[in-house]
Amino acid sequence: MARGKILAICQSGGEFITNSDGSMSYSGGEAHAIDINCEMSLSDLRSEISAMFNFNADTFSIKYFLPRNKRTLITISNDKDLQRMVDFHADSDTTDIFVTKKVESRIIRSVVADSGTSTDANTASVATLEEAKRQKLCINWDSMITGVGQVFSSPKAFRDALHKYAIANSFMYRFIKNDGSRVTAECTVEDCPWRIHASRSSAKQKFMIKKMNDIHTCGKELSKESRRLASQRWVASIIKDKLRDTPNYRPKDIAKDLQQEYGLSLNYSQAWRGKFIAKKELHNSHEEAFSQLSWFCERIIETNPGSVATLHTSDDSKFCFFVTFHASLYGFEHGCRPLLFLDGLSLKANKQWKLLAATAVDGQNDIYPVAFCVLDSEASENWHWFLVQLKSAFTLSRAITFVSSSQNGLEELPEVFEDSFHGYSEQQLIENFKKEMDESWTQELKNKMVGHLKRAICACKVDEFNESIENLRIQSKELAEWVLGMEPEFWSDAFFKGLRYGHYSSGAAEIFNDWVSTRYEPSVLQIVDILRCKLMEMMYSRRESSNTWTEVLVPSANQKVQEEMIKARSLSVACSSDSVFEVSDESTNVINIETRECTCRRWQVTGLPCMHALAVLERMNGCIYDYCSKYLMTECYQQAYSLSINPIPDVGGPVCADSFHAATTCPPRTRRLAGRPKEKPAEPRIIIKRAVRCSRCQGLGHNKQTCKAQI
Template identity: 70%
Template sequence: MASEKILTVCQYGGDFVRNNDGSMSYSGGDAHAIDIDSKMSLEDLKSEIASMFSFSDEPFSIKYFLPRNKRTPITISNDKDLRRMISYHANSDTTDIYVTKISESRMIRSDVTDSGTFTNTDITQLANFNEAEQIKICSDWDNLITGVGQVFSTSNNFRDALHKYAIAHSFIYKLVKNDQFRVTAECTVEDCPWRIHASRSSAKQKFMIKKINPSHTCGKELTRESHKLASQRWVASVIKDKLREIPNYKPKDIANDLEQEYGLSLNYSQVWCGKSIAKKELYNPFEEAFNQLSWFCDRIIETNPGSVATLHKSNDLRFRFFVAFHASLYGFEHGCRPFLFLDAFSLKENRHLKFLAATAVDGENDIYPVAFSVVDTENNETWHWFLEQLKSSFTQSRAITFISSSQNGMEEELPKVFEDGFHCYSEQYLIENFQNEMKSSWTQEVKDKMIHHLKSAIYANTVNEFNECIENIRSESKEIAEWVLGTKPETWSDAFFKGLRYGQYSSVAVEKYNDWLSVGSEPSVLQIADTMRCSLMELMYSRRVSCNTWTEALVPSANQKVQEDMIRAHSFALVRPIGTVFEVSDESTNVVNTETNECTCRRWQVSGLPCIHALAVIEHTNGCIYEYCSKYFSSECYRIAYSLSINPIPDVGMPVCTNPFQFSSACSLRARRLAGRPKEKPDEPRIAIKRPLRCSKCQAVGHNKRTCKTEAHSE
């Protein structure tokens, strides 16, 4: 490479434009081509550029973009930077560099135009630091927060933009509220009025800034205090893309680049830890996908025939891992109601991994895990892939109801894969958004009352019941009532929803999965998958054993509910006008059709169990109650759901083989024993059985031949 040359397009006088995807492009100006090789010094390059554009003695800077990364321009400030740039583009036919003039005293930053265009002097700005130092701040971050109405795709994107904005404007903030639905931050300086609040928009699609007080009275200055925001994880997020391009990116070079590009003077330890985090996020799951998960997929299919285990790997260090055991699939299709909760969450001990899960509910309303996936990113593409794997795992075709909290991309991708499926929002998700719309001036009693009205609207079986709940909300706030109506009640209220939820509105699966996966250390993808397998093995076995003692036709919870409702139904008056149609009167009059299993109160259709009006009819006609209940509440279906077992997979541990391209199933996955004496005894030491001492002469117990006194007594 030392003797080769790179054809370089040198551009000056144009504008940097920020694109919608966050990347930057250069528009306008003049362009000239020059040859650069690794022997050229920075001074020689600057001399040629100055002659090319007829510069006099004005100072200027030179910048470039990394391959496949158009988000952050990199400054060439010394010969080493120049050689590094040449090395990055060694396989490219041409490369582009951008020349920016600098005034003698400072970099001049002009304001951003309405069109989103940055002038050619809008890259960095100099500020005084202890009267002896000048620091540059990346002005790309100056305008990441623009004001009320600005929209972000997720809460994480908003937090990331806020973090960079605070660094660019040199102030420290603290998060007052911080979750996936709302984020509130304020300046840490006492009495400073700066404050910002963002939450999900009413359309439930984007994260929007709702309130902001942009004024600072704290006399903020660019001090080293602002560098507290540059945490190790933040450093990892900044250098991750560059580290993907340059695996041997040294901490010293990282520190120099952060100081040149962002004005942050970080010590070696901070940078080293940030690089370690970035490497772990980039390479560990990908390497594991090569040397562990491929083997594990084969072992799952081998030991559990009929199971689905899929691993998708890409060249850009992305992976997706999907597992659905045959026992779970069979139990869901033959013994569980046709609806699934879709959940996504970050693992407590390994937050750079995302866990996706499809969870059913058995006849006892306990969670029934069907399939799960571990991915490195949650977005439209990963949800589409997960849903495709899920659909291909099923052997039966039936309309499935999906309940979710509208995770990133899932809502858009679901109808593309399950065309005949139904989707609705979970109760918990709706209530959390509802709380965000409430007025802060309301008392807790009023808030609780409003939440009660919303829950009643969710459980409403008829349109009249739903409208009554909305009017109760409207009596307190017309704005919130209109907000509720704008959230598409057909996706969450029983009065309008076309699918079947069988009385299920929110999932507790995330809490259960987190309990299972809390291993006390940062787990690998293999450990996550095998921990899930072990938990499912125990779950299937324990519930299969418990249901063997049941004697009733219905599962215990359903049987108890039917018996309690039967007592209430004794006092109802019945009229039988025609065939299987009955009129039942209590406080109101309802019509029951025992042939179609319908009642005008709609509780029978919604829950799958006969309502009190239907029970009155069944008792009056001496019918068998169990024949009018959904089969999914029968003890038989419950036993079918847990009839199969998940088989063990031997030799699951950490791999001894370290070469990801030479790994095979022959490599042992047993964990290596650490050197040295164990610090603690095993939790369950093997019990040693000591045989009693027996004499070989007299056969008595308690002594041996040498101490035997039998001969002495005989003599």
């Protein structure tokens, strides 16, 4: 065989047999041969084995024996383990590897000598059966943690894997450090050296195990403290499926099953609380939400005529609930620029549900929610349904510019809004850009590179865009090429065909999470009604505020024009015709008053005359307001907030009034949120202080010890 290459005999479908001398042999099944070299990765090996035996790549483990050692099976969990196996068998032409399904039982039967069956062998067999029964559900958890270099998607994913690993390996641990960037844990037994540390890898922003001492000197035996591993939510997640099929699943049976299957000792109250949480999660199911929302749809349309409220269900009992109120829909079509941001977000108050939102920007550049949809996943078909409902709700036909992250609904837009323009979110682009910079970059240099990218996004002319790209190329050719490969026609003003009016991403996630910030988990109905109340208050407060404005332009636009007017007074203007002018500063720009265009392109992009156009208008004694976008006028802003969202009485409806009332008046006990409360608790009673009277002179305000009166 070539150096660094061995012939592996892959065996599957048989079982391991323990011989009388303690060694193991493999019996039965089928075998195939495969070449393995030092350059092969574990994923490639898994792919070949899955095709060979027709297995799913995630449902089997790969094991082998060390040379001259048939007592211990070694598991191949990563590329380093595979390389070690090749190195260990470098002097052999062939080696045996064993493919075992993860769901298979690991019962090892004992082979007895010819002299007869021994009692010890039977006892060992019974013990093995008991151990197999305990590992019925957690058979794969002992390999959840494989060692240094293992990568997890998030700190939570690592903590979940560590929790299962501890249960499967029968030991307790405690956290030394535990936050969003690093997690360190150690065995709770004093002097036991077991310890693990994981943190973020700055290169790929993934969570990775950096250090691990996988040696226990404590015996790894779960004591009565093992109940600490079984948190209420963990117990609920384990028993939820069984509770759905067996509603009368008793707490003592739950404790008994967890003892047999996981080796955990739970008391009655722990099992009861786990069942309570599981029942609560099952109770707040799609069926209950559907019964609440179907009633709420009718109430929205009844109290707010012209609004659109649609409830869509699928065969698997999932649903999508779409809402746009007539006041916000009318305000967008008559008072806001034709610009919509599409966002998919998870609410912090209740992460079970997702929110799809279409938000606009008013004349003051504040966020203006137009429509939203509550559902359980951001699947492509849900995005498509949301966009179809949004289009059918519009009453005016106009080209709309959409801004969205590339993975959140953007691919569905051309199918629904054929004549509109579609752009990428600046925020998403910058986040992806930062991930391309590894830990060798200093924070100062990272900020500088992000600044170049932002200038490329806001560049109005191709020359400005190319200058920003060249600044990136000076530091890194790879990053510059990456930016050019991200299709600048979707995110740079220099190439973008639509109009974003200087807005490149939305703050929908922040505003919706601020609105639905509660200390208990709200139901779907409560989420929708909280949003309705916040929208109702927003429409009223902004309408009242704008009624006091006296300028033609909204305050923010008026201030911007005044600032540009100061710059315009120093510019030189030359007339070419009645509508075409030449303005010179550091460069020469051509302005066409009739078409409202300037070669600097800032007039077209923002909707406000640039300083070059203002210089021309001042020379012509023209009215500035005639050349501003109508969406920046006070009158148009007031029209956006001219209608009101009407209240909806008796939210909860006849179907769910009792459950809603219980949730709102007596919210379930939850963990106290971190941080100091924003408001001090109310004083329980009014305290009236009695004035101090002196016993010597009978005067007020002092006592006899400090009395200075002459007696």
